Amino acid sequence: MADERALVAGAQAGDERAFRALVDPYRGVLEVHAYRMLGSRHDAEDVVQETLLRAWRALDRFERRASVSTWLYRICTNACLDEIERRPRRGEPLAVDPFPDALLERAVGVAPIVDPAARYAAREGMELALLTAIQRLPGRQRAVLILRDVLGWTGPEVAELLETTVAAVNGALQRARATVESVVPARSSRDIRRAADRELLNKYISAWERNDIDALVALLRDDAVLSMPPQRALHGAAAIREFWLSYTCSLGQPTALKALPAWSNGAPAVAFFRPDGTPHVLLVLAEGSPLTKMYAFPVADLHPFLQRT
The missing domain is CATH 1.10.10.10 (Winged helix-like DNA-binding domain superfamily/Winged helix DNA-binding domain)
Structure with missing residues (x-):
């Protein structure tokens, strides 16, 4: 706290390095907060930049007895509310982006x-x-x-x-x-299901590598849903099986794509890469064992999602 007060004093005196040292530890938690509010990693990153710009401009109004984290949360929340107001009104909400677990874990250390x-x-x-x-x-x-x-x-x-x-x-x-x-x-907490999640992920990747569509479908509940924003979701194991069969036929075989274990939004996921190593899609195995809900996202960079060994 003494160091933080010294950084506040330096920042209020116009020291940009003190300001960066003051706010940089909170970037991660602010990005997570903005992501929860907006459902978009890209928009969350933009809002965090706007938050820090507003914070710099408002430094003279910051009372040193207040908490820096609370002050930044206030600015970030208001920036998110402004972004929501700017968005056009839609009948359905925007699809939510996936968020790498590794980025969330980095933010936990400074979370309140x-x-x-x-x-x-x-x-x-x-x-x-x-x-x-x-x-x-x-x-x-x-x-x-x-x-x-x-x-x-x-x-x-x-x-x-x-x-x-x-x-x-x-x-x-x-x-x-x-x-x-x-x-x-x-x-209940996903922590309780973590071991089951890992087992499910291993089974999925193993079935994919064996080119075993029946084993993949066996991991699904009959009423499973595959969401593929912005496309229409598929409902039911039979519909998902038909889609997988037609999809793998267009690829030649499942193993044409390399499947690697990943984690997103606290859930197991599969990162698929094309034979040339370029990212293809992130499949989040979001709910249940057997699976009741999956989300498929085209993601430009899959590496932040990959499971760390």
Whole structure:
């Protein structure tokens, strides 16, 4: 804290190096926060840059007794709300981008301590189904849900950040929970399922390498869903099997693509590369064993998602 106060004093005196030393440790958590709010890694990166620019311009108004992290969260949240307001109104929310687990793990070290009772803290608020549901919410409801139920902030803390009343925060939280949990009921921590997730991932890659479509389909529940934004989702193991067969026929055989283990949004994933080594697609094995939900994303750079040995 003494070092932080010294950096604040230096930054307020116009020292850009002190400012960078002050805010750089928070870049990761701010990017995760903006990603949860916006569902887009690209937009989150842009918002973090805007946040730091606003912070630099507002340094003279920062009170040194306040927490730097809380101050930056306030600026970042408001920048996210501005971005949401700029987006055109759509009937359906934008598809959520995948987020590499490795980037999330780097941010955890400087993340604020959360209330263990926070509804989604155990899942780190990063599961794709949860984030997709959050994108259905109005901006301020998103902020309230994330701050209260993911980060574990108190009602008065959120009210102060959003410059509103505790009653307004509680009302927004109640409406947000009703919307989200009608789509994504609260579940147990993914940590409990981590070993099962690894086993599922190994089975999937093994079946792919053996060119065994039947073994791949055996990993699915009958009502499994394969989401492929922006294309229409496939519903049911039979439809997914038919798609896989037609897809692998166009490739020649499954092993035409190299499959490597990866992790995204707290879930096992498969990173597929073309024979020339260029990225093809990221398949997130998001829910269940047997699988009930998968997401396929065209990703320009798959390496951040790859499983670290």
